[in-house]
Each structure stands twice: as C-alpha cells, then as structure tokens.
Amino acid sequence: MGNPEGDIMKLLSSHDEILLLAILRLKDNAYGMTIRREVSQATGKNWSIGAIYDPLYRMEKKGLLESFLSEPTKERGGRSKRIFKISKKGIEALLEHTKTRENLWHGVKKKALIDSF
DSSP states (O other): OOOTTOOOOOOOOHHHHHHHHHHHHHGGGOBHHHHHHHHHHHHTSOOOHHHHHHHHHHHHHTTSEEEEEOOOBGGGTTBOOEEEEEOHHHHHHHHHHHHHHHHHHTTOOHHHHHHTO
16 A cells, blocks of 8 residues: 555644644635634634644644735734645645545444444
C-alpha cells in the first residue's frame, strides 16, 4: 500500500481535521476568533486561543494552510485580521484523511457498537 512516491502517509490529527473543516466552512471569514467560535459550536467544547493558533501556524508551516492580513477594520481599532485559507496540499491531505476514515468505518455497525455497552 502507500502512495506512488513511496512516502509514508502522514494523517491529520482529529484536531487538525476539525480546524481545516472549520476554515472551509467559514470561507473568506476564517480568522482566529471565527474559527474558535465555529469549532466550539461544532464540538460543544470551549477551545482556548492556543488550541486554535498553535496548530494553525504549524499547519501553515507544513503548507496545509496559507494566511494573509486583511485590510484594517474599524471594529478592531484599525487592526488587520489574519485570514486563513486551506491550500491545495491541505485539501489533498483532508481528502486523503477522509478516505482513510471512511475505509476504516466501512463494515463497522455503529448501532451494534452502541448496543454493546
């Protein structure tokens, strides 16, 4: 198995997957606070700022994300927002991760899992 180049496949963490999906959902409005709000609502958990920014910067360094500064805004006292966008490499990683997850879930009967407890 493996990819054509023979490299070891590197899966995303669940944390990374959640952040990438939030960025996709937010489109052009994906900056720190909106990402935090999106993942907190989706997971029902309060995410710290560090739990958002640290992985965003790490994924940017890996080429999974790109970011840029917006125009300064009045509501931020003239400061810019750092907007995050998923890169082509990030999309590919997310799709590969999703395919792997789906392959592993195939044949697992979720109801039987729940009923077993």
